[in-house]
Amino acid sequence: MRKRTRGADYYRQHLLAGERVALARAITAVENDSADARAVFKVINGQVGRAHVIGFTGAPGAGKSSLVNSFTHEMRKRNNSVGVIAVDPSSPFTGGAILGDRIRMSDHGGDDGVFVRSLASRGHLGGLSRATARVVDIMDAAGKDVIIVETVGTGQSEVEIMEIAQTVVVVCAPGLGDEIQAVKAGILEIANILVVNKFDLPHAERTARHLKDAVELGPQRDWPVPIMNTIATDGEGIAELADMMDRHYQSIDQSERENAAVRRMRKLVATAAARQLNAWLDRPGADALDALCEAVLRGEMEMEEAGAKALDLAANRSGGADRP
Amino acid sequence: MNTETTTGESEQPIRVLLAKPTHDVHDRGVRLVARRFRDYGFEVVFTNFLLAHEIVDTAIEEDVDVIGVSISAGGQIPIFEDLFAGLKEHDLEDITVIGGGVIPYDDEETLKAMGVKAIFGPGTSAEEARDMIERELNNEAEA
Ligand SMILES: Nc1nc2c(ncn2[C@@H]2O[C@H](COP(=O)(O)OP(=O)(O)OP(=O)(O)O)[C@@H](O)[C@H]2O)c(=O)[nH]1
Ligand SMILES: [Mg+2]
Numbered sequence: 265m266r267k268r269t270r271g272a273d274y275y276r277q278h279l280l281a282g283e284r285v286a287l288a289r290a291i292t293a294v295e296n297d298s299a300d301a302r303a304v305f306k307v308i309n310g311q312v313g314r315a316h317v318i319g320f321t322g323a324p325g326a327g328k329s330s331l332v333n334s335f336t337h338e339m340r341k342r343n344n345s346v347g348v349i350a351v352d353p354s355s356p357f358t359g360g361a362i363l364g365d366r367i368r369m370s371d372h373g374g375d376d377g378v379f380v381r382s383l384a385s386r387g388h389l390g391g392l393s394r395a396t397a398r399v400v401d402i403m404d405a406a407g408k409d410v411i412i413v414e415t416v417g418t419g420q421s422e423v424e425i426m427e428i429a430q431t432v433v434v435v436c437a438p439g440l441g442d443e444i445q446a447v448k449a450g451i452l453e454i455a456n457i458l459v460v461n462k463f464d465l466p467h468a469e470r471t472a473r474h475l476k477d478a479v480e481l482g483p484q485r486d487w488p489v490p491i492m493n494t495i496a497t498d499g500e501g502i503a504e505l506a507d508m509m510d511r512h513y514q515s516i517d518q519s520e521r522e523n524a525a526v527r528r529m530r531k532l533v534a535t536a537a538a539r540q541l542n543a544w545l546d547r548p549g550a551d552a553l554d555a556l557c558e559a560v561l562r563g564e565m566e567m568e569e570a571g572a573k574a575l576d577l578a579a580n581r582s583g584g585a586d587r588p
Numbered sequence: 589m590n591t592e593t594t595t596g597e598s599e600q601p602i603r604v605l606l607a608k609p610t611h612d613v614h615d616r617g618v619r620l621v622a623r624r625f626r627d628y629g630f631e632v633v634f635t636n637f638l639l640a641h642e643i644v645d646t647a648i649e650e651d652v653d654v655i656g657v658s659i660s661a662g663g664q665i666p667i668f669e670d671l672f673a674g675l676k677e678h679d680l681e682d683i684t685v686i687g688g689g690v691i692p693y694d695d696e697e698t699l700k701a702m703g704v705k706a707i708f709g710p711g712t713s714a715e716e717a718r719d720m721i722e723r724e725l726n727n728e729a730e731a
């Protein structure tokens with residue numbers, strides 16, 4: 265049977281050595297929260313925090329996968345091993361997914377220094393899947409120097425990538441009306457580097473100029489967000505992009521770099537807590553919560569106050585019906 | 589959504605790799621199957637390939653339960669031969685392999701003898717493929 269339990273010894277021996285089969289299985293275990301997940305966590309504990317984690321986000325079709333492909337190529341030239349995580353949306357109706365980013369990433373067949381894994385969002389909002397942060401950790405522990413995460417790419421501000429990646433690249437392309445959309449969606453705020461891809465297309469210069477204006481109108485930051493021009497499909501501008509990534513990485517506080525794993529974990533714990541809280545509050549027969557809702561509806565209580573009271577209820581695990 | 593899983597533990601969508609040769613432009617059929625599979629709740633990894641070992645590499649990284657190879661331009665026998673050799677080399681013979689596209693009838697028996705579980709040519713429905721896949725994976729889980 266395929267998905268059998270393998271245990272900590274297997275992962276200690278094979279995952280930490282960076283073996284592909286073990287890496288793939290560890291990811292599956294953690295993604296499915298299966299019996300092996302704990303063994304994997306135990307093994308990678310203390311082995312995380314070395315990799316430079318880079319996020320690529322931006323509108324559908326802007327060229328994220330193509331950029332990841334050519335950027336990976338550049339990283340290989342610079343002797344870095346690369347892990348790629350490409351997230352695509354799951355259908356909210358069937359739970360199924362088409363994971364198609366690999367089509368644009370097929371230049372690395374036969375190269376042991378590149379590992380690509382597609383993940384379905386599985387109902388998680390925010391541009392990633394619930395397990396993505398842990399998959400980053402697993403690749404990190406398996407020895408990948410650079411870990412690249414391509415988000416679902418709705419063009420909305422997929423802020424979660426900020427929590428996971430040290431460097432966030434927002435990819436735009438001319439002709440998508442991106443620059444205005446991007447400003448509206450707040451996507452510029454999450455960028456450490458802005459890329460105008462498809463620079464071979466008409467109006468690329470104009471797109472770059474609009475983005476530059478938008479950035480200059482935004483808040484002053486320690487790291488002024490650069491705008492890079494690329495043609496992902498023929499590799500133009502990719503070396504410059506890689507140099508800029510390096511500069512950004514160097515600019516990050518050393519302590520912040522070391523704390524990345526803890527920060528990712530805090531986000532995960534917060535998400536887990538929120539999920540449980542939601543389930544607990546939303547369970548059938550929660551009379552006290554119903555009473556709060558009615559009070560808000562009657563105009564006797566503010567929403568925020570009701571929320572705070574609901575938190576209290578959960579903290580004391582009271583409020584009618586059984587414990588979860 | 590489909591909650592049949594290979595272990596019966598937590599929810600584990602069936603993962604399928606659908607591969608078509610890079611030079612094969614007749615990929616409408618594969619795309620359609622990918623859509624249907626998604627509608628059945630499968631996670632479908634869609635990819636191009638040049639060589640069989642690229643399918644094997646992708647199957648490893650994506651940790652799929654099923655590999656579907658679509659071929660319409662001939663050359664199926666050596667591709668599947670190399671594919672099974674690669675799977676064997678990595679101890680992955682428990683992955684279910686199916687074929688699709690236009691495969692001459694005479695070749696079907698040869699491919700099945702090699703280990704291809706089913707061949708879905710033009711006119712077969714994605715539903716048949718789904719039923720076959722679910723049956724196959726359930727058998728495995730019980731074995
Ligand atoms: N002309 C031109 N086309 C490009 C460039 N980069 C990517 N493309 C094309 O743009 C299309 C979309 O590219 P992808 O890399 O799949 O874009 P994506 O942002 O990953 O798309 P999703 O993952 O579907 O959101 C493909 O047809 C690419 O070949 C470029 O620099 N110039
Ligand atoms: Mg993509």
